[in-house]
Amino acid sequence: MEKRILEFITALRAMGVRVSVAESGDAFQAVRALGVKDPRLFRTTLQSTLVKEAHDLPTFERLFPLYFGSGGPPPLNALDDLTPEQKQMLAAALRALLENLQQNRSPT
The missing domain is CATH 1.20.5 (Single alpha-helices involved in coiled-coils or other helix-helix interfaces)
Structure with a gap:
């Protein structure tokens, strides 16, 4: 799962979303703490830790399903x-x- 999240962060950056190393670390820590079983919580966790600007939200929304399907992470x-x-x-x-x-x- 960590590799997939890292690929997602890399894609966000490639599309112009500014994600710092610290924010990437925050995303990993939050996912570890909250888990991946609840798709809505997983999506919200990544969104809240990786997206700072409202204009970056459409990019997040466009890329998220490409990396994690429509609802959340792949099953464990x-x-x-x-x-x-x-x-x-x-x-x-x-x-x-x-x-x-x-x-x-x-x-x-």
Whole structure:
């Protein structure tokens, strides 16, 4: 999650949002303290620690879903939410993908 937040901060900076090192640290500390399970709280935490100027809010709003989806951070472990049947289907699909990639690999 820290890597994703850092990528998000880098994107904000690239779009002209001024985010200091101290503010980045504040964002990490706040996320550690408040957690990531509540999507609304996660979004508000990042917004309140990273956006100082009202004119930067549209940039935050545009980039946030690109890095964290529409509601919040990715699940800590998405597999926990799958049924056993869904896990089997996912495993089969991944095996098929791997086989396909191995068969189509060009010699180097």
